[in-house]
Amino acid sequence: MARFLQMVMTSPRPGQEDEFNHWYSEEHLSDVLGVDGIVAAQRFEFVASNGSADPAQRYLALYEVEADDHQEAIAKLNAALTEPGRMRRSNSLDPDFRQWYFRPLGERMVSED
Secondary structure, X not given: OEEEEXXXXXXXXXXXXXXXXXXXXXXXXXXXXXXXXXXXXXXXXXXXOOOOOOOOOOEEEEXXXXXXXXXXXXXXXXXXXXXXXXXXXXXXXXXXXXXXEEOOOOXXXXXXO
16 A cells, blocks of 8 residues: 655635634544545645745645545545535635645655754
């Protein structure tokens, strides 16, 4: 079984940041982790630095996915999103979000310090 990294960039609708962050961190991550094959999740917020351009979406969610094929993972997630009562999508989520899947090239390296 292969491991993929799913990267999702999102933003809240204007004026709904608190609701968006609460929904995403307290509800959505758990719902997504309930989908077969999604084994880890973590959120991040953009931090500006010298020379960086502001992204179109400020928030990043990274999901570790175990599946034979990333299309299989997409199908399972889409099925969960459309199953009544399974996964609520908040109205605070700006519908203009982006997602990508990546496969690893080599082993994960960790500092020995």
